Amino acid sequence: MTNKVLNFVEKRKESIEKKRRNFERLMFQNVLGCYSMIDNKGAAYPVTLVDISHTGCLFQVPWNVKGDEKMAAGSELTLRMYFTKKSFIPVSVRIKYAKEFIDQNSQTAMQYGCEFDTSTSSFQALSSFIDFLYKFAEHSAVDHGDTKVFFY
Numbered sequence: 001m002t003n004k005v006l007n008f009v010e011k012r013k014e015s016i017e018k019k020r021r022n023f024e025r026l027m028f029q030n031v032l033g034c035y036s037m038i039d040n041k042g043a044a045y046p047v048t049l050v051d052i053s054h055t056g057c058l059f060q061v062p063w064n065v066k067g068d069e070k071m072a073a074g075s076e077l078t079l080r081m082y083f084t085k086k087s088f089i090p091v092s093v094r095i096k097y098a099k100e101f102i103d104q105n106s107q108t109a110m111q112y113g114c115e116f117d118t119s120t121s122s123f124q125a126l127s128s129f130i131d132f133l134y135k136f137a138e139h140s141a142v143d144h145g146d147t148k149v150f151f152y
Contacts, residue, residue, distance in 0.1 A: 019137045044080065048109075054130055056116050057093065060101060060109040070110060071095050079114075081126060089125050092117035 051058040059079070071077070075095045080088040093114035101111045116123060 016138050019140070047079070050111065052130060052133065054116075054127065055118075056096070056114050058111060058113050060111040063100060063108045063110040065100075065108065068110070070098050071112060073097055076117075081129075089122050089129075090120075091122060091126050092120055 045061065047059040047061050049057060049059050057079070073095050077093060077095070079091045079093055081091055082088040093116055095112050096115050097113045099111050101109045103109060116126075118127075
């Protein structure tokens with residue numbers, strides 16, 4: 001007999017966290033556009049949002065080891081979180097770390113872990129969106145096509 005006790009609360013939290021991350025990736029790749037203002041001329045460069053939480057986010061940009069310059073830890077920038085083609089929520093972030101990443105297509109990217117400036121008024125709107133992501137992961141179900149709808 002084993003002395004190991006299964007903690008159902010922790011297992012449920014792990015399951016919800018995995019579901020949240022999968023849903024986030026779907027949202028970020030298919031619904032939510034994100035562009036970052038990363039230079040002095042005000043040009044917008046697309047980034048791929050990888051993860052988001054109440055305290056910060058992780059995004060990545062294509063990376064050319066020979067020619068691209070890495071943003072330093074402590075740098076501040078504004079992320080534009082687009083919810084339509086032309087409207088966005090500006091969010092101030094501070095770079096906490098950067099690491100090189102190679103994706104499943106063998107493409108090199110630089111991933112940046114950022115901390116949100118939660119004191120800005122625009123962060124309140126983003127915070128509500130993050131709350132939605134967490135609640136969706138906790139309460140959503142997967143449609144396997146076997147469920148009938150009994151209401152109109």
